[in-house]
Amino acid sequence: MNDSDTFQPEIDEQPRMPGAESEMEDKPAWQPRFPGSGRLEGKVAIVTGADSGIGRAVAALFAREGADIAIVYFADEEAEDAEKTRAIVRDEGREAICLQGDLGCREFADEVVAAALERFGRLDIVINNAGEQHPDEEIEDITEEQLRRTFQTNIFSMFFLVQAARPHLGKGSAIVNCTSVTMYKGSDNLLDYSATKGAISAFTRSLSENLISDGIRVNAVAPGPIWTPLNPYGGQPPEDMDDFGKNTPMGRPGQPNEVAPAFLFLACDDASYMSGQVLHPNGGIIVAS
Incomplete structure (x- = not known):
């Protein structure tokens, strides 16, 4: 690792960015809302997509509960946000x-795990949160490139990171994946994204069955509309942003710090009798789990 503790591998091609939280006028609320109680004391977590949004809120809350964090982010343009998250963790x-x-x-998934082990000497929790989405009104509008890219980012990445982490996870470890309300109720303009979220839910349940005998729990969180950079920076049509989240029973979008506690619960021993399950912080939308 270099002096800045920032690892930058060689990448041949980068997908489109989810957006920078630092540029948003209406900043998402990431701040933990309650004092910590040591529920992750001494643990080490990898949190993907941790530069902003839900990932930042998870990193902040986990740090408050005692965990050291490997913050994984995608593009150079998100470096400022990632450094902000690192400062938040250190402030805790x-x-x-x-x-x-x-x-x-x-290869990058392998390097992430290796870097976390080099710095912290252990790995206890994997939070698969990173994702991308691109709205399209017609299925014919989804290009092969976009389809492959969305699946690569949203579900291939989870396979790769878990494969890299698996030899270093033992009894009491936890994996928490981020699926979506769209897996359960569908989305007419996020066809490829919703399909990946269905794959993530099936992956979560199957991986739970695969790892449970070794004492490794695997669960997921399925957020509803949450105010993060993903949506205003291309994840939703611009004309829909004024009404974003207003169709939930609560009549508003959620904030990242309203989702992070679900990840904490599933990652810590409070959920020691839960595996293969999905939590639904979605503003009151009733779905079949």
Whole structure:
């Protein structure tokens, strides 16, 4: 690792960015809302997509609960946000490293795990949160490139990171994946994204069955519309942003710090009797789980 603890691998091609939180006028709320209680004391977590949004909120909350964090983010343009997340973690009295690259590439997933082990000496929690989405009104509008890219980012990355992490996870470890309300209720303009979220839910349940005998729990969180950079920077049509989240029973979008506690619960021993399950912070939308 270099002096800045920031790892930047060689990447041949980068997908489109999810957007920078630092440029948003209406900043998402990432701040933990309650004092910590040591539920992750001494643990080490990899959190993907941790530069902003839900990932930043998860990193902040995990740090408050005692974990050191490997912050994984995608593009150079998100470096400022990633450094902000690292500062947040350090303000909570924990350590963090920033790892920049494309998790859709198996080699980078291997390098993320190696870097976390080199710095912290252990790995206890994997949070698969990174993702991308691109709205299209017609299925014919989804290009082969976009389809492959969305699956590579959203589900291939989870396979690659878990494969890299698996030899270093033992009894009591936890994996938490980020799926979506769109897996359960569908989305007429996010066809490829929703399909990946269905794959993630099936992956979560199957991986749970695969790892449960070794004492490794695998669960997922399925957020509804959450105010993060993903949506205003291309994840939703611009004309829909004024009404974003207003169709939920609560009549508003959620904030990242309203989702992060679901990840904490599933990552810590409070959920020691839960595996293969999905939590639904979605503003009151009733779905079949």
